[in-house]
Amino acid sequence: AQSVTQLDSHVSVSEGTPVLLRCNYSSSYSPSLFWYVQHPNKGLQLLLKYTSAATLVKGINGFEAEFKKSETSFHLTKPSAHMSDAAEYFCVVSNSGGYQKVTFGIGTKLQVIP
Amino acid sequence: SQTIHQWPATLVQPVGSPLSLECTVEGTSNPNLYWYRQAAGRGLQLLFYSVGIGQISSEVPQNLSASRPQDRQFILSSKKLLLSDSGFYLCAWSDRLAVYNEQFFGPGTRLTVL
Known part of the structure; x- marks a missing residue:
């Protein structure tokens, strides 16, 4: 069984300040982990993915995430928020190989205040 | 490169009417x-997944059905829509042969049932 918990449904930051979106997971397998971003009325876009090659993963638009097995966490960070970062972010866990069993988190809405 | 299309982009339907949403993928085979x-x-919420033509698995019991008449075509249908069918419908594909296979999403269809 696998699950993913996004610890905050809403996060509000000022433009230019750091962003932290938290995600914890559980998985019976060696998981693949992903972060997706969704702007209003749009599809989901992949930000970054962890596939066991490196624990610190860099993605698009200056985002990065660190896989911490001991904490079962995969938090998303960005040093300086931009207005265009305002969107909903989804943490996703997937079993590796075979049919891809994918579990989405409930999502975190990021508000960026000018 | 691969692309995924969904249509229509928006749809307003009365309760009890039929539904057909279409999704097509280009640039890949056997997704x-x-x-x-x-x-x-x-x-x-995952509604359906398909690993091949004519192979459909349902994740949750519901008022909807899915079909895959061609390798890169996926159709979501209903004979009689309910109010609770309103929502944003997303189609996605993944590469069956990739070990760490993230999903790629279409732009979505906003369905409003009145």
């Missing part, structure tokens, strides 16, 4: 295909 529904404040 895994998925239908998700996103209701307000409820994250993404």
